[in-house]
Amino acid sequence: MQEMLRVENLTLSIDGKQVLKGVNFSMNYGEVHMLFGPNGAGKTSFIMALMGFPKYKVDQGRIYFKGEDVTEKDISERSRLGLGISFQRPPTVRGVSLRKFIEIISDGASREETLKIAEKLNLLSHLDRGLNEGFSGGEMKRSELLQLMVQKPDLVFIDEPESGVDLENIALVGEAITTLLGKEDKLKEQKRSAIIITHTGHILDFVNADKGSLIFEGKLICGGNPRDILSEIKKHGYRRCAQCQPSVLTFRT
């Protein structure tokens, strides 16, 4: 398996305050990686920095995507290289309809294909509304996934797909993620890669993740089977889970 993403010794700060320190991480093409951690641990900061949001300042370290150093590239350049993100709480953009935006970002998806996906995601009636304008939590998540499905990135960051979503909608969101990642496609076909942030682990009921790791107090620690990690967290909490391998302060999958 070929390496798709490599993060070397990454240290991040927001407004001068350090949020992540010395993170090393890598993942291969087609892998799905679950990222666990308590609130404020630095999970969102990690993926936002990988995506290139300037608020998350890289103080030290490098980010390589498909063999290319993207550390200095801006958000849209990274996106065009094949990175994509589903926001936990995307902003509202009035006057720009979801339909129009999809047309702008669509990477070869036909109108029929888009409508088919929108119908599957129960978003047909939202296409002519402003982006995220008056959308419920579940609708926002589905809209994010719809956008990613037409954008077709190679590696997607999905930030807390379950948050603000009722139980009924979690299934729909979970199925949409599975579709997005191409897990329903033939085995030999190239799958999309993902880093998924989760608090509750509910999403593991729908998405088959290959690996998992824990971010705790600004450090990426522990790693292995995502279900085992979740089980440990549920039994003993984040701190104990983080302490189970105290020497592993840098982790490579």
Added chain:
Amino acid sequence: MSTISTYLSDIRERAKKARDKKAALGPDVDLARYDQHVERGKIESLEGLPQQAREAAVMSGIDVKEEMRSGSYLQVDHSVVYERLNKLHEGKLEIMSTTEALQKYDWLEDYYWRAVPVDQDKYTAQAELKMTHGYFIRVLPHQKPEYPVQACLLVAENHVSQNVHNIIIVEEGAELQVITGCTLSKKDAEGIHLGISEFYVKKGGKLFFTMIHNWADNFHVRPRTWAVIEEDGAFVSNYVLLKPVKSIQAFPVAYLKGDRASAKFNTVVYGLKDSYIDLGSRIILEGQDTRGESIARTIAADESVIYARGDLVAKTKGYCLAHLDCRGIVFSNRGKIFAIPQLISEGALKAELSHEASIGPISEEQVEYLMSRGVSREDAVSVITSGFLNLDIPYLPEVIDRNIKEVIQATAKESM
């Protein structure tokens, strides 16, 4: 006839007394500078216009092919050069110059200067004393032409004061869409456009009025507009200004006279160069259960100054509901926006009036959100700005939409 004459002579006397009366708002314009009188010959079709004039007409929303128009009226400088009514609407819709209509219909004195006060200021006075036509459009009771009527008021010569008086009457139960393009064919023309517009929407009638202004650096504009809406009537006014102007000052009024009448103003203004733009809307809610809404989107680029005014005046004895929504973006550190919403209740105990006004930059969060989908920063700003100005105005030709994008692309960089 003697009654008409008395009324008209009284109007004239009032105008004479107001000929030097300065307007309450906007810079004072010396009208004596604009004394050229230019007459033009008739044309056979809008496509037969000289290229420069045709392009100017198109840029102000005019469909020169007239494929999706119920009728057309074109005035160049001081002459009516083209009038056409789609044959389908003969006997249902009337289009002619106001001058002709005044000669044809005695009853027009019941409308002429009945809404706009002739002695409001020197501009209304001049429009009466030196009137140079304007359009008269009337849709007969219960008629609903499918496509809009288009009117173009074009200035092609220097030092002209175009003094038009427009009257639209929507009779009971009728519906009408009107697109008016006011424009210049010479970009360096110096002059003034004085546009008096009196609209009457009868019981249950609906008027959708769109005005596109397409002026230039040395041109002054002073429109004076009143719409009187009777019971169950509706008036929607869309106004678009995307080109520079020396100065413009207008404060159109929708007077909701009848019960359950409604009015909505949509205003899109893009201030360029050193334009002085003072625009507003006033909705007077007199009938019971009346509704009003005024939405303004303004962008001040370059050294432009924009006053965005909005008045909601409740006078009803019953219930009324009205809202003002006024938002602005300043694109340049030399640009200025003054947002001035005003809510007034004159003993209207049940009136519900509200407003939200804001001036602020394009949200960086929105820009980055769009960038995360592969859109460049420049395009993201352009898309968000287009969305900000997007008020979904129907029947606007594609060229206007394109023009909005071009203006944004040329000016938005400065704000980034």
